[in-house]
Amino acid sequence: MLISPYCITLMRSSIHKVCLFVREDLAAMGDAFFEAEEFYGMKSDTYMYKALRDVLKREGISLGTQYKNRPEDSDVVICLNETLFFVNYKRSSKNKKLILILTEPPVYNAKDWTVERHVYFDLVLSYDKDLLHRSQNKYHFIHFPIEFQKTTTYVLPSESEFHSKKLVSMVAGAFTITKAPREYNSLLYERYKILKFYNRNYPNLLDFFSRNPPVEKFKHFRGAKIFYTLHEALPRWIGKVLYKSQISSVYRGAIPGTQKQAVLSQYKFNFCLENTHGIKGLISEKIFDCFEAGTVPIYFGAPDIKEHIPENCFIDYGLFTSLKELHVHLKEMNYKTYLCYLKNAHTFLNKGARPFSADEFVNKVCALIKV
Numbered sequence: 014m015l016i017s018p019y020c021i022t023l024m025r026s027s028i029h030k031v032c033l034f035v036r037e038d039l040a041a042m043g044d045a046f047f048e049a050e051e052f053y054g055m056k057s058d059t060y061m062y063k064a065l066r067d068v069l070k071r072e073g074i075s076l077g078t079q080y081k082n083r084p085e086d087s088d089v090v091i092c093l094n095e096t097l098f099f100v101n102y103k104r105s106s107k108n109k110k111l112i113l114i115l116t117e118p119p120v121y122n123a124k125d126w127t128v129e130r131h132v133y134f135d136l137v138l139s140y141d142k143d144l145l146h147r148s149q150n151k152y153h154f155i156h157f158p159i160e161f162q163k164t165t166t167y168v169l170p171s172e173s174e175f176h177s178k179k180l181v182s183m184v185a186g187a188f189t190i191t192k193a194p195r196e197y198n199s200l201l202y203e204r205y206k207i208l209k210f211y212n213r214n215y216p217n218l219l220d221f222f223s224r225n226p227p228v229e230k231f232k233h234f235r236g237a238k239i240f241y242t243l244h245e246a247l248p249r250w251i252g253k254v255l256y257k258s259q260i261s262s263v264y265r266g267a268i269p270g271t272q273k274q275a276v277l278s279q280y281k282f283n284f285c286l287e288n289t290h291g292i293k294g295l296i297s298e299k300i301f302d303c304f305e306a307g308t309v310p311i312y313f314g315a316p317d318i319k320e321h322i323p324e325n326c327f328i329d330y331g332l333f334t335s336l337k338e339l340h341v342h343l344k345e346m347n348y349k350t351y352l353c354y355l356k357n358a359h360t361f362l363n364k365g366a367r368p369f370s371a372d373e374f375v376n377k378v379c380a381l382i383k384v
Contacts, residue, residue, distance in 0.1 A: 027108075028382065031069060031076045032087035033062060036095055046078050058298070061158035061371040068375055089382050094122065096130040110382060115139040116157060118289045120197045136381055140294035153381065156294070156321075158374035159301045161366065162274075167307060167359050172348045175281070180218045181311075181343060183207065183284040184273055186225060190255070191235050198291040200313060207284055208260040210336045216262035218340075219284075222276065224267045228256040277306035281351065282343055286330070287314025296321055301369070303327075304358040309351065311339070323365070326358040 035046060047063045066076040075082060084090045085105045092099060094117045104111070113134040119126045128147070131137050137144065137152050144152040170178065185204055193199035211219035221227075232252035240247040268276050277283050283306075285299045296315045300322065303310035312318060313330035333339040367373060 028074055028088045030082050030087045031074060031089045031091060031382070032079055032082040032084045033076060034079050034084060034090055034092040034095055034098065036093070044077075044081075060160040061374045064371045065375045065378055068379065091378070091382075092134070094125050096122075096125045096133070099133040100130070102133065110135050112136045112138065112378075112381065114155070115141070118198075118292050118295055120199060120289050138377070138381070140296070141292065142294055153377070154294075155374060155377055156369045157297055158371045159298050159366070159369045160371060161301070161362070162305055167305075167362075169352060169355055169359075170307070175348045175351060178281045179220065179279055181211075181282040181284065182220045182222065182277060182280040182308075184222045184268070184276065185284075185286070186223055187288065188223075188227070188230065190230055190233065190259075198289045200286045200288060200290050203313070204284070204286055205260075207286075207336060208263055210340075212260045212262045214337075215340065219263050220265045220280070221260065221263045222265055222268045224270070227260060227264055228253060231256040231259075274302055274306040277303060277308045280308050281346075282311055282328070283308050284330075285310035285312045285314075285327070290314050291316060293317045294321075296369075300327060301362075301366070304362055307355060309354045309358075311343075321369075323357060323361055326354060326361050328354075 033046075046059055047066055062076075069076045084102065087109070088106075089110045089112065091112045091114060093114050096113065099111065111134045113125075113131065113136070115125060115137065116139075117125070124130055126141075131151075135151070138155045139152065140155060140157055142154055145154060183204065187201055188204040188208065189199070189201040190205050192202045208219070208221055229252075232248045234248070234252065234255060237248040237251075240251060283303050285303055287295060287297055287299065289295065290313060293316060296318060299314075300310045300312055300318075304326065310327045311330050312327045315321070318324075318327075328339075328342075330339070333342065
């Protein structure tokens with residue numbers, strides 16, 4: 014990793030200990046937050062903080078979660094989304110710096126995004142550029158950091174390999190079978206619609222992978238509470254019937270989080286839907302996993318995606334009026350057109366993706382915590 018000049022200034026600062034305040038979870042205790050490859054069947058997404066810890070360690074600065082570096086004993090406190098604790102927090106020193114990093118969208122905890130919660134922090138980092146209008150001294154833009162592969166052997170498929178690839182996949186840990194309120198901007202129900210469409214019409218052309226048995230989702234159908242009053246086992250029985258009729262033919266089981274890209278590489282396309290839509294700048298690792306795996310993402314999520322990633326790298330899910338129209342488009346795509354998507358994505362990874370890197374994130378944080 015290249016250390017920016019900002020990091021060097023830390024050597025001359027009075028910072029000795031930094032607290033990373035994270036959600037209370039046994040999996041985050043000790044050094045597990047930084048070292049684990051997977052959390053609950055998902056690939057760990059703490060690599061950017063491991064990179065930050067490594068840089069700070071070389072400068073003689075300790076970075077640890079609140080289980081190791083208590084907020085009251087630390088010179089800098091970096092809070093990851095968990096703002097409630099700081100409502101009644103009293104700084105042990107007026108020189109202590111409090112930084113909030115917002116990565117979870119408002120749908121998970123809307124209060125974390127309110128001005129009322131931000132007053133407790135000196136700086137706020139987020140991918141939402143609209144926050145910058147409040148104060149460019151306090152609010153700073155960051156991309157969601159991506160862990161790019163150290164070495165990517167990007168081999169374009171031959172025409173025969175293209176034709177032998179399976180059509181489309183979906184790798185998702187979450188979906189819902191009932192619509193969420195519109196203001197939530199959830200895409201979990203949209204995933205379910207895709208699964209149900211392929212299960213009904215083309216069960217052999219889509220493979221769905223999920224870390225949790227999806228049959229459990231179906232006991233939460235609309236009106237399930239009424240059936241609970243009749244017999245507590247009824248919703249589960251009805252859920253099994255719904256699961257079997259609606260998505261069981263496309264479900265292929267669980268895959269380890271660390272094997273996601275290896276699985277994606279077997280498919281021409283992958284449905285790449287963020288958890289939410291309508292939030293500018295919220296671009297997660299999902300689309301980058303597709304790029305590195307050599308599969309073409311069908312993307313839906315951030316409305317400004319084309320400002321950050323060239324539109325010739327992915328298929329825009331929102332441009333199609335129906336799943337039938339989209340399916341025909343996928344089936345009829347020829348080798349030459351498909352290859353263009355892969356080549357464009359490869360060029361972007363090599364020449365345009367650095368702003369999304371963990372290195373850029375680390376340099377940004379180091380620049381902001383210097384004193």
